[in-house]
Structure formats: C-alpha cells, structure tokens
Amino acid sequence: MKMVLAPESLDIAGQRFSLRDLAPEDMADVLELHREVFGSCVDARWFHWKYVAGQGEGVGLWRDAQLIAFCGGTPRQVLHRGVPARWLQIGDVMVSPAWRGLFTRKSPFFRVSERFYRSRLGCGRDFSAGFGFPNPRHLRLAVKSGLSHDAGEVGGLQWQGDRGAPPFWSRWQWRFESLDPGSSTFDTAVDRCWERMRAGGHQGAIGVRDASYVRWRFVERPDKGYRFMALRRRWQSEPLGIAVLAQPVGAAEHLPWLDWVGPRDLLPAAWAMAMWQARRDGATGLSCWASAAVAAALAPTRPVPMGPVASVGVPTASTLAISDVAALGCWWSGGDTDFL
CATH class of the missing domain: 3.40.630.30 (Gcn5-related N-acetyltransferase (GNAT))
Incomplete structure (x- = not known):
C-alpha cells in the first residue's frame, strides 16, 4: 500500500x-x-x-x-x-x-x-x-547521500553500414517486413513475440515487453517516432520477433536500434534485419545501447564498443539487498530508458 x-x-x-x-x-x-x-x-x-x-x-x-x-x-x-x-x-x-x-x-x-x-x-x-538511468553527477550525489546504489553502466555498440552479412546469416531463411501498429494483428504479434522472449528464461531482470507496454512506450508517445520491423522465417506467416527502430536519420548518422521483442538467440538475426534497414535508409550504420547481457547476445555480430553511454542507479529504499543489486544481470536496451 x-x-x-x-x-x-x-x-x-x-x-x-x-x-x-x-x-x-x-x-x-x-x-x-x-x-x-x-x-x-x-x-x-x-x-x-x-x-x-x-x-x-x-x-x-x-x-x-x-x-x-x-x-x-x-x-x-x-x-x-x-x-x-x-x-x-x-x-x-x-x-x-x-x-x-x-x-x-x-x-x-x-x-x-x-x-x-x-x-x-x-x-x-x-x-x-x-x-x-541518471547522469553521472546525479548518480554520484545519490550514492554519496545514501539514496541509491551504483548498479553499473550501459554501453553503446556500433556497426558500420558497409559491414557484410555475418557467417551465420542466410538470406533464404529469413524475411523482414514493416509492422503497422494500426493493424488489427499488431498487439497479438507483440504478445506472442514477448512470450517467446519470456520463455528464454532470463536469469537476471528484464522489463516486460508485452503489447500493452510496447503500445504505451513507443506507439502512443507523442514527442518521438519509432518503426517496427518483424522478423519471420520465409515459410511462416507469424513473426518470431519485432525490432523497434528510430525514424530515419541523416546520412552521416547511425540509425538507433531501440529494442527487441523476441528470443535472445535470434538477436543476431534481428541485428541483420536492423542493418538492412539502416542501409536502406542511407544511414552510416547502426547503433544501440546494451547492458552486459544484451552485449553478450550480440557478440557474434562483432560490434564496435562505444564505451559507457549511461549509468544505472537502484534506490536503496528497496527489497533488494546490495548483493542482489550487484548480481541483477539486467537486460537493458535503449528502449528501457524514458528519454530515447
């Protein structure tokens, strides 16, 4: 209460x-x-x-x-x-x-x-x-005053647009397509992709990415715009995962990849889909924010680390012990923030 x-x-x-x-x-x-x-x-x-x-x-x-x-x-x-x-x-x-x-x-x-x-x-x-995800100054103040624990950092990853397809990629196996949030099947597709993601058994903490959350966070937000790309096998009609991308950026910029709703083991295939869209947009390449768990899943794509891009704070007023905070193993991406 x-x-x-x-x-x-x-x-x-x-x-x-x-x-x-x-x-x-x-x-x-x-x-x-x-x-x-x-x-x-x-x-x-x-x-x-x-x-x-x-x-x-x-x-x-x-x-x-x-x-x-x-x-x-x-x-x-x-x-x-x-x-x-x-x-x-x-x-x-x-x-x-x-x-x-x-x-x-x-x-x-x-x-x-x-x-x-x-x-x-x-x-x-x-x-x-x-x-x-406070800025470093706010986190230092919060830790010093006993308000928060320092729960680590989120790193940035980049890929150049001229990168070729990775060895694990087969263009005959997968199909990409835009997903319209106004369609009658959007919520069902997101919920099913989230259930597949949830079934992966994340050992740490992961934010729920069901249709209710995705619609509020990305579709209904009035001050930013996002796109949804569905990944499916060529012989199946139902998406296996959905990537959330920013709107097209300038030719000298990297396209931000905000989120992924789908199985962890399909994240490299989702990366190939996002890279395809970045090239189609004429962007320099692709970028994303990734906690250690996300970065590990993307390791096969050979990203270029950008270093820390955000701090993570966990208030001390919590049911989590300090040992829990150190072992959270959170699945954080850019979509988990409230400002990207």
Missing part, C-alpha cells in the same frame, strides 16, 4: 519551501522546469502520456509558486529471476539551475528523491524496487 505523506513545510537557510506529491494541476510547473533543465519541448500531450496514461508519480519542491526541484517515475512490470515484480522507473530528476548547490547537506535533489523513494519503494509499498 502506498504511503500517503502530507505536504511538508520546510525552513531551509531562512527560506520557506513546500515539499509535496505531484498533482494534476502541477502540469505547467513540471513542463516549465523540464524545458529549463533539459532544453526540451515537452508539452501537455507528453505530460498526459507519461503522468496520466502512464500512471506516473512524482514529488516536487516549491519556493512560493515556483517548482525548483522534481523527482518522478513510472511503473514498470519486471521479471526478476523469472518472478513477476512491480518496479518504479525513476525519471525526470531535475533541479532548477538557480537552486543547485544552495544547500550543502540536504539539497533540493536530496529532498525530492528521498521523499519519493521513501513513500513508494520497498516492503509494503507499491513498488518493490526502482531503477533509473
């Missing part, structure tokens, strides 16, 4: 602040702070997608009528060692530049994050654990 906390009135350095949970009428404040901190162009449609349709929650710190800090998150269904769990994906952690570093011990960042985690995460709360 969620812990419902009353608004707190804080006196910090002789100034009065209000710390409270996000309410629907706070939309304009959240949008204004998001644009200020991230230089984004988010609008009411984005807020509705994330905090209404996506059932997002958050905590903000106000000085008079101005929102100066915010920490939010959205629910994520996860399989942890094969067991279903409800985790909270942390995102939109932001502090107005004018207020950063004002308080040395309990900063605005600490105030909003600590209340958010304390009221949502852990035994008897709505979510057993949380995770997020």
Whole structure:
C-alpha cells in the first residue's frame, strides 16, 4: 500500500519551501522546469502520456509558486529471476539551475528523491524496487547521500553500414517486413513475440515487453517516432520477433536500434534485419545501447564498443539487498530508458 505523506513545510537557510506529491494541476510547473533543465519541448500531450496514461508519480519542491526541484517515475512490470515484480522507473530528476548547490547537506535533489523513494519503494509499498538511468553527477550525489546504489553502466555498440552479412546469416531463411501498429494483428504479434522472449528464461531482470507496454512506450508517445520491423522465417506467416527502430536519420548518422521483442538467440538475426534497414535508409550504420547481457547476445555480430553511454542507479529504499543489486544481470536496451 502506498504511503500517503502530507505536504511538508520546510525552513531551509531562512527560506520557506513546500515539499509535496505531484498533482494534476502541477502540469505547467513540471513542463516549465523540464524545458529549463533539459532544453526540451515537452508539452501537455507528453505530460498526459507519461503522468496520466502512464500512471506516473512524482514529488516536487516549491519556493512560493515556483517548482525548483522534481523527482518522478513510472511503473514498470519486471521479471526478476523469472518472478513477476512491480518496479518504479525513476525519471525526470531535475533541479532548477538557480537552486543547485544552495544547500550543502540536504539539497533540493536530496529532498525530492528521498521523499519519493521513501513513500513508494520497498516492503509494503507499491513498488518493490526502482531503477533509473541518471547522469553521472546525479548518480554520484545519490550514492554519496545514501539514496541509491551504483548498479553499473550501459554501453553503446556500433556497426558500420558497409559491414557484410555475418557467417551465420542466410538470406533464404529469413524475411523482414514493416509492422503497422494500426493493424488489427499488431498487439497479438507483440504478445506472442514477448512470450517467446519470456520463455528464454532470463536469469537476471528484464522489463516486460508485452503489447500493452510496447503500445504505451513507443506507439502512443507523442514527442518521438519509432518503426517496427518483424522478423519471420520465409515459410511462416507469424513473426518470431519485432525490432523497434528510430525514424530515419541523416546520412552521416547511425540509425538507433531501440529494442527487441523476441528470443535472445535470434538477436543476431534481428541485428541483420536492423542493418538492412539502416542501409536502406542511407544511414552510416547502426547503433544501440546494451547492458552486459544484451552485449553478450550480440557478440557474434562483432560490434564496435562505444564505451559507457549511461549509468544505472537502484534506490536503496528497496527489497533488494546490495548483493542482489550487484548480481541483477539486467537486460537493458535503449528502449528501457524514458528519454530515447
């Protein structure tokens, strides 16, 4: 059961602040702070997608009528060692530049994050654990203040567009085709591909990729666009897996491959499909974000490592012990983030 906390009135350095949970009428404040901190162009449609349709929650710190800090998150269904769990994906952690570093011990960042985690995460709360992809500075602050564990990094992988087909690839065995999310068969195809992925028995943690999640995360998102490519055998009509790609990019750029819904052992075949689309788009090549588990599955494709591209944080307010965090073995890709 969620812990419902009353608004707190804080006196910090002789100034009065209000710390409270996000309410629907706070939309304009959240949008204004998001644009200020991230230089984004988010609008009411984005807020509705994330905090209404996506059932997002958050905590903000106000000085008079101005929102100066915010920490939010959205629910994520996860399989942890094969067991279903409800985790909270942390995102939109932001502090107005004018207020950063004002308080040395309990900063605005600490105030909003600590209340958010304390009221949502852990035994008897709505979510057993949380995770997020903070920038290195936020992760260092969270670890130093005891708010989060450092759960490692996600690396980037690249492939040049002139790469030939790998030895395991047979163009007579596979067929690629676009998948229209507006078709009557889209949800069924995604659900079946997810069941195949789930049946692979991931030993660590993996976010559920059923039709409900894929439709909310990629199809309904108003500020970005994605494409869906289905992989199937030539003699079968039903897709075995679905790749999520970004919209076409410039000729001097690598096409981002966001996600894969399908068996782990077919990931190299999915890579060949994504490379084919990158060449068709005229992109320089293909790129993706990959945790160690994803990178291991893609090793046969001989990627070029780009080094770390994101940090991973797991709040200490959790049912996970520190030994569990060290052994999570998460399956993270770019689609698991909330900003790509």
